[in-house]
Amino acid sequence: QVQLVESGGGWVQAGGSLRLSCAASGSITNFNAMGWYRQGPTKQRELVASITNGGRTNYADFVKGRFSISRDNAENTVYLQMNSLKPEDTTVYYCNARDWLNNFWGRGTQVTVSS
Numbered sequence: 001q002v003q004l005v006e007s008g009g010g011w012v013q014a015g016g017s018l019r020l021s022c023a024a025s026g027s028i029t030n031f032n033a034m035g036w037y038r039q040g041p042t043k044q045r046e047l048v049a050s051i052t053n054g055g056r057t058n059y060a061d062f063v064k065g066r067f068s069i070s071r072d073n074a075e076n077t078v079y080l081q082m083n084s085l086k087p088e089d090t091t092v093y094y095c096n097a098r099d100w101l102n103n104f105w106g107r108g109t110q111v112t113v114s115s
Contacts, residue, residue, distance in 0.1 A: 049068075
């Protein structure tokens with residue numbers, strides 16, 4: 001079974017940067033897409049950024065111009081470069097991966113941005 005493990009979260013001052021990583025392990029499948037979600041103000045998981053096998057990216061409006069998503073060559077690791085962080089970015093970020101039939105989630109990594 002596929003496992004997704006996030007890392008790179010932590011504490012930064014407003015305006016600082018963090019780089020989140022998500023490594024897939026186990027029975028690796030051919031993912032259609034990978035992405036990052038966050039726990040939003042209503043406690044629902046909200047899309048932050050996603051990237052397809054072909055490299056097409058999608059970003060939530062609140063991170064456009066600040067965050068950048070990328071994958072490694074094997075397409076089993078996804079990164080989220082987070083720049084110009086704001087206190088409102090403080091929350092738990094979750095890695096997601098999907099293929100045609102399955103949807104996988106990491107356990108999450110905490111990001112805290114101080115004012």
